[in-house]
């Protein structure tokens with residue numbers, strides 16, 4: 001019986017997947033559907049309707065109707081234990097909603113204990129695989145992993161010259177965490193000469209960074225900063241030195257350098273043995289994000305010149321995914337060795353563990369929080385969507401639509417057009433107060449005040465995936481927000497403001513008190529602008545993630561210029577070293 005059920009489920013899945021890739025208007029696959037209908041008529045019919053609805057909603061499915069699917073090609077080795085290498089890359093790309101093709105450079109016999117054997121694929125055959133994929137399949141981004149011989153690196157270099165792609169992510173795999181050598185020493189030189197100058201980003205771990213530089217062991221965050229800068233001199237546009245193996249560090253710290261600014265990317269270090277393949281998965285995830293946002297990347301690249309803010313955002317998204325996956329899989333037991341694989345497919349498990357949130361809120365999105373105001377837009381002759389577009393193009397990292405005097409119908413319309421702008425820039429979009437409007441336009445969440453709909457009720461209506469923020473003035477409010485399941489709190493008014501009447505100001509001291517008490521990330525709000533943003537961020541509280549502004553952006557003639565100015569003030573105070 002169990003076998004029959006498994007068979008039916010597989011056939012139903014195969015049929016749904018097959019139908020999903022058929023061009024629009026093409027008849028459904030009769031053979032498979034017939035079998036399923038006969039055996040479990042009702043269930044199959046329902047599954048079919050669900051698949052159709054999903055297809056309608058899924059932008060990837062629409063891509064099949066003639067628009068290109070984002071595509072990563074991984075050039076890497078096979079790990080028989082499937083924790084790292086090609087297998088990790090496939091899983092990470094699938095989990096991030098990107099198609100992944102594979103060129104296999106070597107086959108390893110590997111498990112959770114270590115690497116028992118390596119069989120290198122002849123370089124001519126690596127060349128053949130590269131040509132097969134690159135000549136036919138519209139690859140957006142190439143991601144490299146294990147490149148075991150200098151001949152293979154040369155072949156790849158030539159193929160990328162013959163078939164240029166939009167992005168190259170180089171994970172310079174050399175030694176596995178178990179200590180086994182995965183690339184010949186002669187590879188280092190060709191890497192430096194041919195691959196690094198072509199790379200958009202190179203992502204060495206501590207050992208790989210020192211091998212590429214020919215320098216002593218990296219032991220501190222300071223060493224990682226210096227290594228990132230020295231590696232950048234070798235030609236890649238961006239460098240990410242990964243600190244997964246940094247001794248005695250409570251956080252998992254990676255250093256990102258874009259040739260101009262150094263960024264310390266921190267996430268909490270998950271206590272788990274299941275970290276095998278984190279490096280491969282992180283690089284694949286960066287490649288996947290690049291593939292999905294590549295047109296945007298090109299657009300933004302012009303604006304930010306060499307300050308590659310977008311690639312940093314993609315990298316942060318990837319790091320966030322690894323942290324969430326490790327946390328989710330921390331107690332998995334696969335294999336008897338020291339280091340096990342983790343589970344890439346949080347999304348598929350969501351139904352089984354309904355409280356789990358795949359798209360958990362990223363607190364760094366609070367960095368520059370733009371709150372709209374219709375009166376100001378009217379005053380300056382800006383439409384809501386033009387104002388929002390200028391704000392996100394200027395560097396706003398989250399947007400809240402705050403419309404006080406507007407008909408519901410117009411509110412929903414405005415929300416829909418702003419949502420589209422925000423989505424195309426990867427910026428979360430929230431609605432002020434109105435949970436119904438957030439639901440109607442499928443916004444990313446809401447921001448509520450102390451006298452609006454209670455957070456718990458909003459959470460019930462919106463479900464676990466949406467972002468909920470709540471305004472708080474006191475530590476008691478902050479505690480309640482956490483208990484009720486909010487994602488962040490807005491604290492203020494910090495300074496007097498004319499956007500809210502009779503609003504008690506809490507001052508920098510009040511802000512500090514709330515930040516110290518809050519278990520949730522905090523964004524400061526109220527009378528903040530270019531002149532005082534620095535003083536706010538300099539209260540130096542780890543929970544304070546950014547500033548929310550209204551007038552400083554929207555009560556101005558040029559929203560774009562003002563947002564850029566505030567963005568650079570915040571960058572200076574937060575990241576510049």
Ligand SMILES: Nc1ncnc2c1ncn2[C@@H]1O[C@H](COP(=O)(O)OP(=O)(O)OP(=O)(O)O)[C@@H](O)[C@H]1O
Nearest residue numbers: 205242243244245252269270276277278279280282
């Ligand atoms: N225990 C952990 N908790 C959270 N993040 C982690 C942990 N271990 C590693 N990471 C993160 O995972 C990513 C990969 O880092 P790491 O230094 O382990 O790469 P790697 O050695 O190339 O990985 P591997 O060889 O296992 O594929 C980095 O972003 C790192 O900060």
Ligand SMILES: Cc1ncc(CO)c(N)n1
Nearest residue numbers: 077078079084085146176
């Ligand atoms: C095949 C392969 N690629 C990469 C790594 C690095 O984790 C590994 N252990 N195995």
Ligand SMILES: [Mg+2]
Nearest residue numbers: 177205244245
């Ligand atoms: Mg590691």
